[in-house]
Amino acid sequence: MRKQASNSFYAYLRRDLLLSYRRLGEAASPLIFFVMASTLVPLGMTPDLASLAKIAPGIIWVLALLATMLSVGGLFAGDYQDGSLEQLLISPQILVMPVLGKVTAHWLITGLPLTLVSPLLGLMLSMPEAGYLPMMASLALGTACLSLLGAVGAALTVSLHKGGMLLALIVMPLYMPVIIFGGATVQYGIDGLIWTAPLAILGAMLAAAIALCPLAIASVLRLTSIN
Amino acid sequence: MNWVWFYRLGSPLWFYQTTTRWLPWLGLLAFILLTIGLVWGLGFAPQDAKQGNSFRIIYMHVPASFLALAGYFLMATAGAIGLIWKMKLSYMVMKAAAPIGAALTFLALFTGAVWGKPTWGSYWVWDARITSMLILLFLYFGVLALQYAFHNEEASNKASAILALIGTVNIPIIYKSVDWWYTLHQPSTIKLTSAPSMHPDMFQPLLVMILGFYCFYVVALCLFTRVEILRRERKTGWVGDLVGELNGSTEGKRQ
Amino acid sequence: MGHPSLITIENLRFERDDTTVVSCDQLHLDVGEILQVEGPNGSGKTTLLRLLTTALQPSEGTILYCGKSIAQCRLEYLSDILFIGHQSAVKLMLTAEENLLWMATSELSSTAVLDALEALGLAGYSDIPCYKLSAGQQRRVALARLLVSDARLWYLDEPFTALDRDGVKLLEWCMSDHVSSGGAVVVATHQDLDVQGVRHYPVLGETLLRACP
Numbered sequence: 001m002r003k004q005a006s007n008s009f010y011a012y013l014r015r016d017l018l019l020s021y022r023r024l025g026e027a028a029s030p031l032i033f034f035v036m037a038s039t040l041v042p043l044g045m046t047p048d049l050a051s052l053a054k055i056a057p058g059i060i061w062v063l064a065l066l067a068t069m070l071s072v073g074g075l076f077a078g079d080y081q082d083g084s085l086e087q088l089l090i091s092p093q094i095l096v097m098p099v100l101g102k103v104t105a106h107w108l109i110t111g112l113p114l115t116l117v118s119p120l121l122g123l124m125l126s127m128p129e130a131g132y133l134p135m136m137a138s139l140a141l142g143t144a145c146l147s148l149l150g151a152v153g154a155a156l157t158v159s160l161h162k163g164g165m166l167l168a169l170i171v172m173p174l175y176m177p178v179i180i181f182g183g184a185t186v187q188y189g190i191d192g193l194i195w196t197a198p199l200a201i202l203g204a205m206l207a208a209a210i211a212l213c214p215l216a217i218a219s220v221l222r223l224t225s226i227n
Numbered sequence: 228m229n230w231v232w233f234y235r236l237g238s239p240l241w242f243y244q245t246t247t248r249w250l251p252w253l254g255l256l257a258f259i260l261l262t263i264g265l266v267w268g269l270g271f272a273p274q275d276a277k278q279g280n281s282f283r284i285i286y287m288h289v290p291a292s293f294l295a296l297a298g299y300f301l302m303a304t305a306g307a308i309g310l311i312w313k314m315k316l317s318y319m320v321m322k323a324a325a326p327i328g329a330a331l332t333f334l335a336l337f338t339g340a341v342w343g344k345p346t347w348g349s350y351w352v353w354d355a356r357i358t359s360m361l362i363l364l365f366l367y368f369g370v371l372a373l374q375y376a377f378h379n380e381e382a383s384n385k386a387s388a389i390l391a392l393i394g395t396v397n398i399p400i401i402y403k404s405v406d407w408w409y410t411l412h413q414p415s416t417i418k419l420t421s422a423p424s425m426h427p428d429m430f431q432p433l434l435v436m437i438l439g440f441y442c443f444y445v446v447a448l449c450l451f452t453r454v455e456i457l458r459r460e461r462k463t464g465w466v467g468d469l470v471g472e473l474n475g476s477t478e479g480k481r482q
Numbered sequence: 483m484g485h486p487s488l489i490t491i492e493n494l495r496f497e498r499d500d501t502t503v504v505s506c507d508q509l510h511l512d513v514g515e516i517l518q519v520e521g522p523n524g525s526g527k528t529t530l531l532r533l534l535t536t537a538l539q540p541s542e543g544t545i546l547y548c549g550k551s552i553a554q555c556r557l558e559y560l561s562d563i564l565f566i567g568h569q570s571a572v573k574l575m576l577t578a579e580e581n582l583l584w585m586a587t588s589e590l591s592s593t594a595v596l597d598a599l600e601a602l603g604l605a606g607y608s609d610i611p612c613y614k615l616s617a618g619q620q621r622r623v624a625l626a627r628l629l630v631s632d633a634r635l636w637y638l639d640e641p642f643t644a645l646d647r648d649g650v651k652l653l654e655w656c657m658s659d660h661v662s663s664g665g666a667v668v669v670a671t672h673q674d675l676d677v678q679g680v681r682h683y684p685v686l687g688e689t690l691l692r693a694c695p
Contacts (some may be wrong), residue, residue: 015573015584022575083569085584090535092560109551135313152393156386160376169372170390173365174397177404184411205400216393223385226537227498380499462500 012101073152083217134189262440290394298328323451355409486549570624
């Protein structure tokens with residue numbers, strides 16, 4: 001009885017979740033980074049709540065972006081080092097589903113917790129109340145976009161063992177549209193405008209990313225990871 | 228259909244020999260066009276009513292921005308051809324296009340900043356077009372960084388080709404997003420982004436400059452590609468012969 | 483010549499940066515054969531195996547599976563092969579049992595997995611995370627895949643690394659059992675195999691030729 005293609009999505013999702021559950025400390029570090037780095041802002045700038053409130057949406061979005069970017073580098077690194085990636089490449093299945101499963105697991109481990117914790121940061125940076133719901137909604141969609149785009153960069157750099165900096169150089173320009181609309185959603189919410197409009201664009205970006213990024217990742221892994 | 232020309236294009240030797248013949252003429256044409264355009268634009272075109280002489284920097288700025296963007300698409304197209312038809316020459320063109328494109332993007336940003344000081348009173352303004360240009364420069368940096376990160380030539384080619392293609396898909400999205408972002412935060416200053424229709428006396432030298440920049444770009448691209456060809460084909464017979472010839476002629480001169 | 487060989491290689495060449503890494507003019511592999519790929523370090527053994535598993539694409543030439551090009555019958559071919567590489571693909575954070583269940587291409591019963599682990603001398607270790615196992619034991623976990631898989635073709639890259647004497651015997655027994663029941667094995671190793679009917683195939687990459695003038 002052969003495994004179905006849709007099963008390989010769940011199989012990889014389940015395995016990556018299990019792996020990070022076994023190393024909970026490592027899995028939690030993007031979240032801890034997110035909270036820690038936010039304390040740097042009042043320390044480096046001003047404890048004045050009114051000024052902090054003004055920049056809070058942007059700060060929270062920038063930190064969420066950085067946290068995702070720092071964690072996405074390891075997405076394929078472990079599989080590459082222990083040979084699982086090569087096994088994946090020669091397994092009789094469509095590569096897109098396992099890749100999507102892995103990225104989904106990454107979002108569940110980083111993007112979702114970041115979204116859930118973001119009100120805490122909003123509180124600490126005294127963000128106006130009207131911004132909370134737009135912030136969580138935009139982070140939920142936006143971090144999924146960031147995971148997908150970041151995974152492309154992770155696939156491109158997987159065989160280089162350099163990770164971090166190079167990955168940042170590659171994916172940061174691709175992240176810019178996401179942060180524009182993510183930040184705008186929160187700002188619209190605070191200003192009392194219709195914040196679902198930029199959120200809808202963020203959703204459209206996510207839809208496009210779900211359709212295109214796994215294809216790009218699959219071909220990158222096939223073409224460059226084994227040499 | 229006769230596809231011979233297409234396959235011949237894939238031969239580095241053919242490219243090298245052809246460009247050896249054409250390059251001096253193309254270089255001359257670029258030089259003439261640029262000289263005419265510069266003298267005309269800087270010396271004889273009328274002053275702008277509002278901006279005075281400072282507007283003249285557009286004779287550098289506009290062609291450079293044109294080519295910076297076109298260069299990215301050319302790089303991505305070359306990469307795509309390389310991926311699809313496994314054409315080595317195409318990868319070499321792709322590799323050559325990256326530093327030239329980055330340099331032109333930087334030139335566009337630099338001239339933009341120089342123009343911004345007298346016009347906006349500040350070297351750097353987060354204007355939509357300047358910001359897009361800056362992101363384009365970052366995209367170039369990403370491709371360059373990836374190119375040099377690989378030790379393996381083939382992996383480097385494929386990876387940077389794919390990254391260039393991904394960048395191409397993203398450029399329209401980035402430009403539209405930045406545009407929208409700018410209108411959202413538009414400061415209440417005079418809007419200079421939509422240029423009024425230009426007077427023909429100003430426009431004609433600009434056209435000459437654009438043509439000249441295109442010629443210059445082709446020359447630069449050919450030169451960079453030729454270096455890349457020599458580097459990658461250094462083990463082949465014809466490069467050895469070429470080096471032998473060059474050594475022979477310099478020795479001949481010494482005697 | 484009635485029916486085509488299981489694997490036929492014709493004029494296979496693989497280049498990397500204008501250097502020929504693997505060049506193989508003619509090679510047949512039939513059911514019941516064990517092919518031992520031999521050669522010094524850097525001679526292209528691993529690359530040849532990677533070409534056979536389609537992880538790498540050849541620069542020239544074709545590999546035929548039962549007379550059909552493997553590029554054409556890719557999925558069919560891939561579901562008939564089993565590759566155990568130099569890196570064993572064992573996840574250290576998972577237990578031996580989880581690893582095997584995870585890596586299998588078809589649905590497995592837990593008892594089949596436990597039997598396989600027991601056969602490789604890992605009884606009682608099945609629910610311990612693999613990072614607690616020794617290198618040889620980890621290798622045995624990877625090799626347990628051979629027992630639970632129904633693939634016809636085995637590609638083994640340095641499978642004897644870190645194995646003790648008993649482990650080597652066990653693996654040799656596995657291989658001869660596999661070929662006698664209608665399979666075939668390609669194994670890259672320096673070790674002398676104590677198995678009947680091993681055919682040797684020496685590979686000489688260009689790297690080596692350049693190194694000794």
